[in-house]
Amino acid sequence: MIEDTSPPTRHGYRPDFRFGNTLVEVKADLHSFRNFRAALLQLAYYLSDDTDDRGLLVLVNPRITEAALRNEWRLIERALHPAMVRRLTLAVRRQSGIIPIAGNLKPALSKRLLLDNVDRDARVQPNRAPHSSDAILLVLLNQWFLRKGPMTNQWLMRAVGCSYPTVAKALRRLQDVIQRFPDRRFQLWGFPTDEWNRIVANRERAHPTLHYADRSGQPRNAESLLRRASKSGRNDIAIGGVIAARHYHPDLDLRGTPRLDLTLHSPDGHADLSFIEGLDPALERVTDKEERATLAIHVLRRQTSLFVAAPKGLPWADPVATLLGLYDARLEAQAKEFLDHLVMSVG
Amino acid sequence: MSSLPARGVMQQVAAAIPMECRGEIIVVGSLAAAYHFFGSDPNAVITTKDVDAMLSPNALALRNAKIVAESLFEAGWTLREDAQWGKAGDRSTPEEELPILRLHPAGNTDWYLELAAAPPEGRAESKVIQRLSTNQGDFGLYSFRFLALAEEDPLRSEFGISYARPEMMALANLLHHPQIGPEVVRGSTDKRSNKDLGRALALAWLSTERDRDALETWHPRWRTALERRFPKEWRDLALRAGKGLRALLDDKHKLDLDQATRLCNLSLLRGRGLGAEALRATGRRLLVEALAPLESAARTMPGA
Numbered sequence: 340m341i342e343d344t345s346p347p348t349r350h351g352y353r354p355d356f357r358f359g360n361t362l363v364e365v366k367a368d369l370h371s372f373r374n375f376r377a378a379l380l381q382l383a384y385y386l387s388d389d390t391d392d393r394g395l396l397v398l399v400n401p402r403i404t405e406a407a408l409r410n411e412w413r414l415i416e417r418a419l420h421p422a423m424v425r426r427l428t429l430a431v432r433r434q435s436g437i438i439p440i441a442g443n444l445k446p447a448l449s450k451r452l453l454l455d456n457v458d459r460d461a462r463v464q465p466n467r468a469p470h471s472s473d474a475i476l477l478v479l480l481n482q483w484f485l486r487k488g489p490m491t492n493q494w495l496m497r498a499v500g501c502s503y504p505t506v507a508k509a510l511r512r513l514q515d516v517i518q519r520f521p522d523r524r525f526q527l528w529g530f531p532t533d534e535w536n537r538i539v540a541n542r543e544r545a546h547p548t549l550h551y552a553d554r555s556g557q558p559r560n561a562e563s564l565l566r567r568a569s570k571s572g573r574n575d576i577a578i579g580g581v582i583a584a585r586h587y588h589p590d591l592d593l594r595g596t597p598r599l600d601l602t603l604h605s606p607d608g609h610a611d612l613s614f615i616e617g618l619d620p621a622l623e624r625v626t627d628k629e630e631r632a633t634l635a636i637h638v639l640r641r642q643t644s645l646f647v648a649a650p651k652g653l654p655w656a657d658p659v660a661t662l663l664g665l666y667d668a669r670l671e672a673q674a675k676e677f678l679d680h681l682v683m684s685v686g
Numbered sequence: 687m688s689s690l691p692a693r694g695v696m697q698q699v700a701a702a703i704p705m706e707c708r709g710e711i712i713v714v715g716s717l718a719a720a721y722h723f724f725g726s727d728p729n730a731v732i733t734t735k736d737v738d739a740m741l742s743p744n745a746l747a748l749r750n751a752k753i754v755a756e757s758l759f760e761a762g763w764t765l766r767e768d769a770q771w772g773k774a775g776d777r778s779t780p781e782e783e784l785p786i787l788r789l790h791p792a793g794n795t796d797w798y799l800e801l802a803a804a805p806p807e808g809r810a811e812s813k814v815i816q817r818l819s820t821n822q823g824d825f826g827l828y829s830f831r832f833l834a835l836a837e838e839d840p841l842r843s844e845f846g847i848s849y850a851r852p853e854m855m856a857l858a859n860l861l862h863h864p865q866i867g868p869e870v871v872r873g874s875t876d877k878r879s880n881k882d883l884g885r886a887l888a889l890a891w892l893s894t895e896r897d898r899d900a901l902e903t904w905h906p907r908w909r910t911a912l913e914r915r916f917p918k919e920w921r922d923l924a925l926r927a928g929k930g931l932r933a934l935l936d937d938k939h940k941l942d943l944d945q946a947t948r949l950c951n952l953s954l955l956r957g958r959g960l961g962a963e964a965l966r967a968t969g970r971r972l973l974v975e976a977l978a979p980l981e982s983a984a985r986t987m988p989g990a
Contacts, residue, residue: 347978359936388985554967555891556960559898620974621967 774823
């Protein structure tokens, strides 16, 4: 894999990564000129703090045509200082490969860097929402475990971010375990074992997770990473995994904390992972499931996070997300123990 | 290169320095680092042949260097044999042709002590050579500009002489190499910048081995040191301190990072079997946790 380094934050923004003297910003599925202009201007602001760096904006599968982008670039050339325009490059990545739109895109950079890193960064943005039926089941389970009582269609639609027909269809599928009330509210009345097993077997779909491993040979422990995460000032992340499981079930049978699990609430599909560098710049994303991760980021796409507030520091991820984090960490025995605890506590 | 017991050599150097100069000499380089990180282990060794010591302050350096050199000569220390530099100069020898004072302890040619001076204040040259006249002839007493940082709050060894802080040596190395230069280490094909920038990475790695958060404590000390030693240009220096490291971590300098890794594994990181990937990750920590806050401070205008 091509190595890259993460640039520091300036003006509340930082490009996705640095390659040599080029700072690269990746935007996936961009569909409006307004967003395109904002992305380019943000990159230009960033470059204005340094005289040596160049900037590259890569649009992954944009819904704007290349011809329209070239027209837009002509306006940009008239509006921005020529010295800045000379430092900017615009490219599009489609199935067919990298398409230079404006500026100087070196072939080596295009071939060696973009084909790898842009793919990776595009994958980091979980563009595809999980199936709504999965998301609906996870919310139903969560409300049941926490004994929140029955809910309405409207509430569930807002929590998940889906339409009435989608909710109705999911509820029909779960009718055997759904209890309906005269006022049309509903809730689970028992644990849907088969549906749950399906979720666990396909948890990457319902609960996509990004894994990070230390590359320095000196991994920071989960507590140290958590301390740093707590200082990140982000309100879209919550503690999951083993630490949260211990919060919900203090008797969990596990020594130590093998990794830090965080749940990142990303209802619009753009997972802002910039805080990870603040946790530890020595972390790198890994895709090999055999590699030991020190950090796992679970991306939550539904509209409502259902995070549980803590007296101080980061909130807790909900119990269901926490449970799925244990499965992801291959802590099967602890996951079963925690699940039994949750089901038993419903009574 | 020889494997030297770090603690034992520090003790030997301290014992050889006349008492009146002991408070005005700072050990720098690999011995300082090895003593700092491994000094408590009597069996720890450092692979090197040169022990660098700097006389500080500059105003007293020539006087003290003469006292130290003549005392060592009297104790039987001998000039290192060298076809080009193994003989003292005289008053007619131009300064730039004077040999550096490199002395083996009596009866031991495994290592030598190399004397330097703290840089004179207000000079912008990267290297300055002063004439040191002794009863054995004339030598060149050199100063590297950024070694002024080694004078900043040095640590005291148990043997009474001081040694430079790891973070100050790291910053001096970073500043000395704003790019990957072609200059090679004498007698080898290794680039000087790879050796020194790699040294900065090794110092960072060893510091985080003790304390994973150590690098976050570096930038306040760096800023104080730069403001004190280079008051007129500290902002510029702070902004350029990371340039060489960024270049080393750049993919187009992959072979340079490999060379830096190999050199680290032959010296301070010996026996740890680290790969370039580990040093690259350490470099990212150094950039984000130490250099970025320093750069940020330098960008903040006074009164802002």
